[in-house]
Amino acid sequence: DQQVKQNSPSLSVQEGRISILNCDYTNSMFDYFLWYKKYPAEGPTFLISISSIKDKNEDGRFTVFLNKSAKHLSLHIVPSQPGDSAVYFCAATPPVISGSARQLTFGSGTQLTVLP
Amino acid sequence: NAGVTQTPKFQVLKTGQSMTLQCAQDMNHNSMYWYRQDPGMGLRLIYYSASEGTTDKGEVPNGYNVSRLNKREFSLRLESAAPSQTSVYFCASRVLAGATSGANVLTFGAGSRLTVL
Numbered sequence: 001d002q003q004v005k006q007n008s009p010s011l012s013v014q015e016g017r018i019s020i021l022n023c024d025y026t027n028s029m030f031d032y033f034l035w036y037k038k039y040p041a042e043g044p045t046f047l048i049s050i051s052s053i054k055d056k057n058e059d060g061r062f063t064v065f066l067n068k069s070a071k072h073l074s075l076h077i078v079p080s081q082p083g084d085s086a087v088y089f090c091a092a093t094p095p096v097i098s099g100s101a102r103q104l105t106f107g108s109g110t111q112l113t114v115l116p
Numbered sequence: 117n118a119g120v121t122q123t124p125k126f127q128v129l130k131t132g133q134s135m136t137l138q139c140a141q142d143m144n145h146n147s148m149y150w151y152r153q154d155p156g157m158g159l160r161l162i163y164y165s166a167s168e169g170t171t172d173k174g175e176v177p178n179g180y181n182v183s184r185l186n187k188r189e190f191s192l193r194l195e196s197a198a199p200s201q202t203s204v205y206f207c208a209s210r211v212l213a214g215a216t217s218g219a220n221v222l223t224f225g226a227g228s229r230l231t232v233l
Contacts, residue, residue: 002158009156034221043120043206043224044159089158103174104222106151108158 003027004092006107014115019077021110023090026071030092034104035064035075038087047088048075080114087111118142120225122207128231129197137192137228139207147210148190149174149222150182152203159206165190197232204229 005024013019023033031052036044050057050064050073057064063076077084091104120141129135141148149164161174165184179201181193190209194201208222 004158006158036222041226043208043226044222045224046221049221091159103161103164106159108156 001026002108003030004090004105004107006088006090006110008110009108010111010113012113012115013080015082016079019075019080019084019112019114021075021077021088021090021112023073023075023107024071025073025092027092027094027105028071029094030105031095032093033064033066033073034091034093035062036089036091036106038089038109044089077112080112082114082116085112085114120207120209120223122205122225122228124228125226126229128233129194130233131198133197133232134193134195135197135230136194137205137207137230138189139191139225140189141207141209141223142188143209143211143223144187145209145211145223146187148184149208149210150180150190150192151206151208151224152176153206153227154203162192162205194230197230199232202230202232 003026034049035047037047038044048059048062048064050066055066066073087109089109090107093104123138146167150162151159153159160176163182165171168187171182183191205228207225210222
């Protein structure tokens with residue numbers, strides 16, 4: 001049972017346009033969400049995050065939106081650039097339980113291709 | 117500024133062989149993790165070490181063992197490799213296992229691609 005789902009395995013967007021990557025989750029205990037980007041033959045790198053007390057977080061061209069009632073988050077990239085072509089993973093984590101670690105649950109990833 | 121270093125980058129094994137994937141971080145992080153990435157499955161946690169001296173099972177621990185050798189190093193061992201363990205393995209670390217937002221950010225190594233024939 002996947003608690004974090006990315007239902008679109010791939011997305012193609014023209015350079016300069018908006019890219020919207022979506023992620024759904026089922027565990028209502030999740031309270032912190034992250035997006036990672038992964039290039040071929042490299043490890044994932046952290047991109048942007050959002051706490052459940054917010055509904056939006058911006059960092060330059062990247063904005064993450066959180067809709068807690070729908071258990072849905074999205075990553076917007078504006079404008080999209082060819083260098084943004086990568087696999088994007090969303091991840092979620094619940095509050096820490098005393099003495100335990102705060103684990104990340106990852107989605108299956110979306111391959112974004114930005115066409116020049 | 118190495119970050120997280122994994123060795124080897126590539127390995128081919130025959131069914132039943134054993135091997136150890138090595139991971140070292142130079143960021144003085146307390147927590148270390150082993151993930152595997154499979155098509156359509158995303159990243160799944162195999163084992164983690166919240167702090168030096170502790171290890172715990174993740175989502176998919178069967179067929180694996182780990183050793184937290186010291187604060188820097190965390191190894192993953194396959195005692196008797198199976199074709200189902202063909203995957204890309206990622207080691208990761210972060211400052212703390214706990215609650216603060218910044219400590220949630222994992223730093224990943226470049227990955228180790230393992231093929232079991």
